[in-house]
Amino acid sequence: MRVVIAEDSAILRDGLAQLLRLRDVEVVAAVADAEALLAAVAEHAPDVAVVDVRLPPDQSDEGVRAALRLRQEHPGLGVLVFSQYVETAHAARLLTDPAGFGYLLKERVVDIGEFVGALERVAAGGTALDPEVVAQLFGASRRATALDSLTPREREVLGRMAEGRTNHAIATALTISERAVEKHVANIFTKLDLPPSDTGHRRVLAVLKYLEGTRA
Amino acid sequence: MNRLRSLAAATFGRRALAALLFAVIAFPLALVGFVLVLVGLAVGGVLSVTTLGLWLIAGTVRGALALGALQRALARGLLGVEIEAPTPPTGAGVLGWRRAVLGERTGWRAVGCALATPFTAVLGLLAVVAGYVYGVLLTLHPLLKHLNHRTVHHADGSVSQVSLEFFGYQVDSWPRWLIPVAVGLLLLAVAPVLVRHALTPHRLLLAALLGPSAADRRIRALEETRAHAVEDAAATLRRIERDLHDGTQARLVGLAMHLTVIGELVTADADRDRVLAAVDTARSNATQAIADLRHLVKGIHPPVLDEGLPAALATLAADSPLSVHVTTDIRVRPTPAVESIAYFCAAELLANATKHSGADSATVTVTADGGPLRLRVADAGRGGAVIGAGSGLTGLLARVRTVDGTLVCDSPEGGPTVVTVELP
Numbered sequence: 336m337r338v339v340i341a342e343d344s345a346i347l348r349d350g351l352a353q354l355l356r357l358r359d360v361e362v363v364a365a366v367a368d369a370e371a372l373l374a375a376v377a378e379h380a381p382d383v384a385v386v387d388v389r390l391p392p393d394q395s396d397e398g399v400r401a402a403l404r405l406r407q408e409h410p411g412l413g414v415l416v417f418s419q420y421v422e423t424a425h426a427a428r429l430l431t432d433p434a435g436f437g438y439l440l441k442e443r444v445v446d447i448g449e450f451v452g453a454l455e456r457v458a459a460g461g462t463a464l465d466p467e468v469v470a471q472l473f474g475a476s477r478r479a480t481a482l483d484s485l486t487p488r489e490r491e492v493l494g495r496m497a498e499g500r501t502n503h504a505i506a507t508a509l510t511i512s513e514r515a516v517e518k519h520v521a522n523i524f525t526k527l528d529l530p531p532s533d534t535g536h537r538r539v540l541a542v543l544k545y546l547e548g549t550r551a
Numbered sequence: 552m553n554r555l556r557s558l559a560a561a562t563f564g565r566r567a568l569a570a571l572l573f574a575v576i577a578f579p580l581a582l583v584g585f586v587l588v589l590v591g592l593a594v595g596g597v598l599s600v601t602t603l604g605l606w607l608i609a610g611t612v613r614g615a616l617a618l619g620a621l622q623r624a625l626a627r628g629l630l631g632v633e634i635e636a637p638t639p640p641t642g643a644g645v646l647g648w649r650r651a652v653l654g655e656r657t658g659w660r661a662v663g664c665a666l667a668t669p670f671t672a673v674l675g676l677l678a679v680v681a682g683y684v685y686g687v688l689l690t691l692h693p694l695l696k697h698l699n700h701r702t703v704h705h706a707d708g709s710v711s712q713v714s715l716e717f718f719g720y721q722v723d724s725w726p727r728w729l730i731p732v733a734v735g736l737l738l739l740a741v742a743p744v745l746v747r748h749a750l751t752p753h754r755l756l757l758a759a760l761l762g763p764s765a766a767d768r769r770i771r772a773l774e775e776t777r778a779h780a781v782e783d784a785a786a787t788l789r790r791i792e793r794d795l796h797d798g799t800q801a802r803l804v805g806l807a808m809h810l811t812v813i814g815e816l817v818t819a820d821a822d823r824d825r826v827l828a829a830v831d832t833a834r835s836n837a838t839q840a841i842a843d844l845r846h847l848v849k850g851i852h853p854p855v856l857d858e859g860l861p862a863a864l865a866t867l868a869a870d871s872p873l874s875v876h877v878t879t880d881i882r883v884r885p886t887p888a889v890e891s892i893a894y895f896c897a898a899e900l901l902a903n904a905t906k907h908s909g910a911d912s913a914t915v916t917v918t919a920d921g922g923p924l925r926l927r928v929a930d931a932g933r934g935g936a937v938i939g940a941g942s943g944l945t946g947l948l949a950r951v952r953t954v955d956g957t958l959v960c961d962s963p964e965g966g967p968t969v970v971t972v973e974l975p
Contacts, residue, residue, distance in 0.1 A: 344801045346836065350808035357815045394797070419800050445807045447815065 336458055337381040340365040341372035341398065342417070343390050351385070351444060358451050367391065369401035376405055376412065382458040383413040388425060399425045406432070413457035417441055421467045437463030437499070453499070462499035469494045484526045492519040496538055566631075567743040571683060573629035574675030574746050577622075577753060581668035584618040587611075588665040609649045612658040616640075619661040619761040622668070632754055637763040656764060664760035671753035678749030682742025689735025693728045772952075780953040787851075794847050802840035809833035856894055859884065863894050864915055871901050873930070874912040883921040889974045892950060893917065893926050896958075896972050899947055900928040908932020908968060923956075926972040934966035944970070 338360055342348040345367075352362045364375035368391045376384055384405055390397040402414045406429075415437035416429060426438050437457040443465065444450050453463035485493065488509075495505040502520065506513040520538075527541055561567060591611030598604030616639070626632040640658055642651035652658050688695065704710055763771065813829045848854065856863040861879040868875035885893070897915055904913045910932030918925045938944045938960050948958045955975050962968035 344797070344805070346805035347801060347808065350805055350812065350832075354808060354812055354815065357812065357819070389796075394793070419796055419804065441804045442807055444804075445811050447811050 336383065336455060337361045337363050337379065338454065339363060339372065339375045339379060339381045339384045341367070341369065341375075341384065341390065341401070342387040343367045343394075344387075347387075347441065354444060354447055355451070355454075358447055360451060360454065369397045372401050373404065373408075376409060380409075381412070383415055383454050385415045385417050385454070388416060388418040388422070396425060399428060402429055406436070411435075413437070413454075413460070415439060415454060415457050415463065421465065421471055423468070423471045426464070426468050426471075433462045435460045435462075438468050439463060439465045440467055456499050462497065464498045466494075466498060469497050485523065489519050489523050489526070492516060493523050493541060496520070496523075496541060562739050562742055564743075567746070569629040569631075570743065570746050570750065571679055573625060574672075574679045574750060576625065576629075577672040577750075578669065578676040580618075580622070580625075581665075581672040584615070584665040585669045588615050588618075588662055592662070605649065605653070609652045612652050612662055615661040615665045616652075616658055618665055619757075622664075622757055623761055626754065626757055630750070630754065632758070634758050634762045635768075637761070637767055657767075660760045660764070664756065667756055667760070668753065671756050674749040675746060675753055678742075678746045682738055682745040686735050686738035686742055689731040690739060692731040692735065776949070776953045776955075779949045783950060783953075791847065791851065794843070794850075798843040799840050799847070802836045802843060806833050806836040806840065809836060852891065853894065856890060860890050860893060860917060860919075863890075864897055864917065867894070867898055867901065868915065871913075872905055873901065873910065875901060876912070876914045877917075878914070879917045881917060881919045881924075883919060885919055885924050885974070889924055889954060892954060892956070892974060893924055893972065896926055896947055896951065897928060899943055900970050903936065903943055904928070904930040904932060904968070907936065908934075908966070910966070924974045926974070927969065928972075929967060929969040931967045933964075934962045934968050935964045936960055936962035936968050936970075947972075 338355060340348055340351055340355075340362060342351065342365070348365050348367065352365045355362050363379040363381055366372050366375050372384065372386060372390075375381075384402075386398045386402045386405075388396060388398040390401070398416060398418075402416050405412055405414050413435040414429075416425070417439055418425075419441050421438075421440065429436055429438065435457055437453055439450070439453060443453070456463050491509060492505055495508060500508070502513055502516045506516045509516070523541055529541060588611055591607060591614065595604045595608035595611060598607060620636070623634045623636065626634055637657045637660075640648075640651035640655040642648045702710060762768075809829050809832050813826060813833065816826045816829060853863055853866070855866045860881060861877075864877045864879065868877045884890075897917075901913060901915070904910060908930045910930040913928060913930040916925075916927040916929075936944065938948055938958070944958070944960055951958045951972055951974065957973045959971045960968070961970075
C-alpha cells in the first residue's frame, strides 16, 4: 500500500512515517501543507492520503478543503482525515460520499494494527470513522426520525458499520454471533427503507442515511 | 524682509485664514439660530395647549441639534477642534421620536447652545474687525486717504487735507503717516492671536454643550473597555487553545506514537540502538510537553502570583535578561484582578525594555497603600516609545482601562523611558 502524509507538525509527520514503514506500508511522500499534498498526490498517485485537518497557513480547515479537492480530482483515491479533535461538521462535509473515506483521531495511531487496518479499508474503497466521530454523530442524530425506529442494539451495529467494520468484526466487538449481526443489519436496512441490492453498497447507503439524519 | 514674510505667513496663512473665516461665519449663523430657536420655542410655547405646539417645540429642538452638528463640522473643518458627536435621540415611530427629542438632555443642551452662541461668537467677529479690518485700513492709510478726509483751512490761508486726527494731532503727511502704518502692521501681526483667543469662549461653549455629556462619555468608555475585555478574553482563550493543540497535545500524540514505535521495534527484535533512539525521542517529547504546559500555565496565571505581587515581580525580575531592581511598598493587598493586570503590565514593559530600549538594567517600583496601585517601570535606554502605531503599549493601555486605570508613557528620543500605570 502506498501512502502520502500531509501533517505540519514535524514530530507527528516523522513519527507516523516511521511507524507505517515498520508495518511495511510504503510512505511515498510526507509533506507539511495542502499545496504540497495536492502536488504529491498528482505525482505519486498513492492508494491513500493521510491529511491533517489543520494545515498552514491559517491552521483552520485547510486539510478538509484539500481532502474535498482530492476526492473530486482523484476518484479512486482513499482519503483519511487525521485530526486532534472531532468536528462533526467536517465529517459531514466529507461524508457526502463515504466510500474510500476515513476520519480518525490522531491518537488512534497508537494501536498501529487498527490504524493500518483502517488505512487498508479506506484504500479499498471502504469507510473508517473514529468511534468518537460516530458517537458525536449519534449524539447529534437525536432528531432524526428514521433512526428513532432502531433498537439500541441496532444503533450500536449501525455505529460500527459507520466506522467501516465488517460483520465479523462487529460480532467480535459486541460479543454476539455473526448470524445475530446479519439479522440486525437486515433489520436496519428494512427500517431505513433501503432496497435489497448489492449488499456492500447498501452498507454505505445506510451510513449515508444515518448521516442525513444527523444533518436534518 | 524675511521677518515680514513670516509675519505675513502667520497673519494670512491657511490656519489663520480658516480661523478668520470661522469667526466671520460663526456670528451670523449663531444669530440666525438664536432667532429661529427663540421664535420656535415662543410660538410652540403659546401653542402648547394643542399638540401642534409640542410638534413645533420638538422640531425646534431637532433644528437646534442640526445647527449644533453644523457648528461642530465648522469647528472641525476650520479650527481643527474635534468635538465628538453625542448619541442622537432615537425612538420608534413619530411619537417615540418626539418623546425622545423632547425628553433627552442632548436636545435641550443644543437648544441652550443655540441661545448662548451669539454672545460668544460676537467676540470672534469683534476680533476680526479690530485685528484684520482696522489693521488693513491703517496699513493702507496713505493710499486710502483720499477716500475719507476733511479739508482744513488754516489761519494763514493755507489749506490741508486731514484724514486722521488724534487729540488734535493731525496725521496729514509723511512722515506722520508712518504712525498709522506702524499701528496697522502691529494690529495685523497680533490679529491671528487675537482671533484665536476671542474664539476661546465660543469653542469652550460648543465643546461643553454640543459634545456628549459626562454620563454619555462614561457610557461610551465603558462600552469600549467592555468590548475590549471580551475580545481580550476570547483572544486569550484562542491563544491557549492553539498552544494546547499545537504544543502540548501534539507532543503527547508524538510521545504516544514513539511509544508505539518502541513497541514495534521491540516486537520485531530490532537492534538496541534503534530502540534507544526511539526512547530518546519519546523522552524529549515528554519533557517538551511538560515545559510547554509550564509556560502555558504561567501565561494564564503565574502560580507565584498567589504569594503576592512582590514575590511574583521578584521572579519576573530574576527571569529577565536585564538586571532589574524591584522596589515594592504594598500595605494593602490589591484585588487579584488588579494584581494580575499589574503583573502582566510589568512583564510586558520589561519585555519591551529588553527588546527595544537597548538598556541593560531597569527598575520596577510598586506602591499600594489602599488607594490606587502605582506601577512604575523605568529604563535608561534609548527612549522613543510611543502609545499606538502597533506598539504593545496600546494593548496594555486597553487592558488597564478595563479596570478604569491609566497608563502614562514618558519616553523622549534618547531616553530614559518611564511608564507609569495606575490601577484603582
